[in-house]
Amino acid sequence: MTIKSQTTLFGLTVAAGTLCATAVAAGTPERSGQSITPIFERGTYGELSFSAVSPDLTGETVGGDSISDLGDTYFAFAGAFKKDINDSLSFGVVFDQPWGANITYNDDATNGVFTDANTEWNSAAITALGRYKLGNGFSIHGGIRAETLEIDVNLPAAGAENTIKESTGFGYTIGAAYEIPAKAARISLTYHSAVEHKADVSFNDADDGETTFDMPESLNLEFRHAVSPTTVIFGSARYIDWTSLDINTNSFGDLVGYADDTLQTSFGVGRGFSKEWAGAITVDYEPPTDSPVSDLSPTDGKFGLGIGGTYTRDQTKISGLVKVLSNGDAVSNAGSAFNDNTTLAVGFKIARTF
Template sequence: MRNYLKSVTAMCLAAGGAHAGALDRTGQSVDVLFEDGRYVEFSFATISPTLSGTGTTLTPGIGSGDISPAYQQYGAAYKADINDRLSYAIILDQPFDASVDYPTGTGYFAAGSSAEYDSMALTGLLQYNVGNGASVYGGLRLQSAEANATIQFNTPVPALNLDYAVDASRDYGVGYVFGVAYEKPEIALRVSLTYNSEISHANDTFETSVALGTRSSVTEFETPQSLNLAFQTGIAPNTLLFGGIRWVDWSDFALTPSLYFQRTGGASLLSYAEDVTTYTLGVGRKLNDTWSVAASLGYEQTQGNLFTNLGPSDGQRSVGLAAIYTQGKMKITTGIRYVRIGDTTTVAGPFSPAGTFENNDAVAIGVKIGYTF
């Protein structure tokens, strides 16, 4: 029962971020800190989005085709106790990620354009048990990030056509994590509040533009700060209510290579107008000593802003189902999540809206294997 209560809040997240707001993919959870004793876990998820749009001002009525290829996520974590007061955890994840690939031959104005953003983070945390159920924790996060894109926009105004490519090589930055938690095991209560700092990057960048030639420079940007509030509480024997709120400061994120900025008259390659807040609520149930199940709902508000053509999604609604199989010291968590991606419109230079993206979705399937020893 105790291990079940420690694990259930992560059950429906086994399928990964499943196309969460902006570039967010993992939610930067610290739940492994609350596992008992010495514990290790490995996770894998595959996410299959379907994301397509239709031209409006540009290439009216012509479809973009599916622009979001399937992708995979990997993660691992280790937790151990130092003594009765101190414990530590090491977490490896891919916190931010994006991949867009417009098919060629469609006639859509952005056909042939593609972009990828990739990150990897290694987080070390130390937790101190203050007493009476309270604890504090914190640590450092080492994060790498790289990006590349090929932009081919064919517009009715030849002077505004864009034939551009960029490669920002991998760079490493360091940030920090700080949090507080309160637990009351007799009612299966746990509340945690975690702050993740922004992390600065300065990527060596090589750009090519048919109109302006080539340029080598350094592109500086910051992955956003965030705040996670997570909770769980027993509501009946073997039944748990859980959920969380995650706020991410995406309005301060802008990826702006210098040649692209010059060529487009001041635009960013990728940016967001608003912060993103994600809400999750779910119920878990222990069926017997071997099986537990859970279901959850997720929500991100649609903002109604214009988006770049490299990130055309606005808000989401999701439903997740998961199960844990426990055998001795091992537990296997499987989860599936369906996401309804919010409708949005895109902008390309002075053309607004350039395209509309409606009725899109994503399906994620994940597996997590944990072992206590």
């Protein structure tokens, strides 16, 4: 396989692993996957990506009334830039939207306390990274992350409209990797620290003091390996410490909390068809927790399939990916049942080596 077709094929593994990452979460406000793979690209490198995600979430109340589609379509953006300082040292900057949620109940009175209820999370993060090659295939990487977050949890029927106003917190990233260039193989382990937020709170449009909470720490394991001149396997596992998240407010009390941590896994196979074209299929899986879930994030576990392709021309790679996910069945804290739901996600990325 020529160098150019290798570039096409391995560019696809990055795209398949990161595009539509907004659809990987089940029952938690996870969006981006917090991958740092751009730091491993060769030379000077930049990328921009866009994703659109449309969940279909319907259910039935404990009284037998139908719950119409709760999942709002949402869009996400990400970008990265990386540059070598010398043969051993490189730096990069990654922008993503790590946390997010868009759930809306209609104003049907059969929804009870959740009539006209909604939750919306918006976030943005910038991570400044450095990587140093130790020799013999080993390297270390790490950096600092700045993260903004705003949360609305509104229950008009209960007379409780809560806003966690925009705040900024800081954390760090650290990890290590091992590569075998002759086999186009790499395995990396990256730890993202918790990020503390101290935010002003509004309750029914009135000042409600402050709240302090930590967005959870996580651990990412990512790998790829060429099994033939035209075929590569790749995958990832991501653990998130959701049980550490506890958001309390003065007027409402416990506003956000989770009973279980999550482990998200993905596996894919990519194949180069020519110097310009490559394709891949991916499988995503998150095991269900079998615990009651929030009525404002009513899924538990997931299984997904994706198909993608990359076109390379000169130093530019254009990638696209479509994923269909089966959202895990769930019973909410209020006793509502959500079954047989799906999510459709599409993503597009353009990347260039300079």
